[in-house]
Amino acid sequence: MINQKKNALNLVIASMIILLGCSQAFASKVTLPLKQYEDGAIYFQVKYGPQKCEMDIFPVFSEDCYNIISNPSHQTDVCGAKYIGDDSFSKNPNYSTEFDLGNIKTNLKFVTSNYYDQVGKRQLCFSFQRFKQDNLIVELFENKVIQNQITYVNLNSTTLQNVGDAVVGTIDIGEPDASLIKQGASFIELAVYSIPDSLYYSAYCQGALYSDQPLGVYVYAHFNLDSPFTQLPSDSVNQILKVFDQKNIKYRTEQIIISKPADIFLPSVDQIEPLYIYLKNRYGKIYTVTLQPYQLYRQLPSGEYQLLIQQQLGHLNYIQFGSTVFDTYYIGFDFQNESVQIVEKAQKQKSSSFRGSYIVQ
Secondary structure, X not given: OHHHHHHHHHXXXXXXXXXXXXXXXXXXXXXXXXXXXXXXOEEEEEEEOOOOEEEEEEEEOOOOOOOEEOOOOOOOOOOOOEEEEEOOOOOOEEEEEEEEEOOEEEEEXXXXXXXXXXXXXXXXXXXXXXXXXXXXXXXXXXXXXXXXXXEEEEEOOOOXXXXXXXXXXXXXXXXXXXXXXXXXXOOEEEOEOOOOOOOOOEEEEEEEEEOOEEOOOOOEEEEOOOOOOEEXXXXXXXXXXHHHHHOXXXXXXXXXXXXXXXXXXXXXXXXXXXXXXXXXXXXXXXEEEEEOHHHHEEEOOOXXXXXXXXXXXXXXXXXXEOOOHHXXXXXXXXXXXXXXXXXXXXXXXXXXXXXXXXXXX
């Protein structure tokens, strides 16, 4: 009887040790505070190598990305990282070392390069893989830092005062931040749109609406972290400008460089209306993403307003969401399923005098 009690007690203790070990093996969530350069580029800061070198790193979500840290001097300083051979994907020297990454420390691999078009690149790859390139999500999972290979992105409305050291959002890897989710809401998985040359996490798109005017039916949509501009096909942008004409909304267009989309400027934004974009969830039902008026413009130093809607170059039939969508939606990128998850964010009350994101070009 005594032996049975001892055995039972030993079993309980062993189970607790196993559970404790599992909980310690996984950090479950990695949180990266995001900052912003004056040109609108989003980055986070890391320390790496035995020398604890500090570096601003860009998160990249395109399929062909890979981890690379390459100094602009053509002489890459690897900060004491260990050379582990040449990378089979990029054909560049490959290194491994410990990174201070947000709230955790972990070993990561990265390449360096002195090729002219790669000098100065400082990025970690968050995208799904078609090849075996170095990838942050894969390494965090293999290192037992995270259990779920999903990246959640949150950005706040940014003003000029936010540029620099201020935190403008977060990337949460592994688990979402529940405090950011609107009460009663839950993540919706969007239907995956995948074509051989699709480089981004994409979702099926059923069309868009502005001021009760249909803007066309599109094939797919993807999300851009590096630019506030939402890009639409040329016919859709022309339809919006037609609405402006009908409502006597004054505007002007300016295209300085032919290879870049024209900019649209307005003296007033009092009559700007929401833009509705219809996506398809995994069950075939429509999920409506609403870009509020303040997410569609920014005020310039001159006092003029710039429309954060641009025409795509060429005859492409998709929508590219600008970074302002992350202000009102918490968006997850699922590595394993190559899909996008989306949910409305819990919103703080905005001042009626708010006049959009001001980002210096």
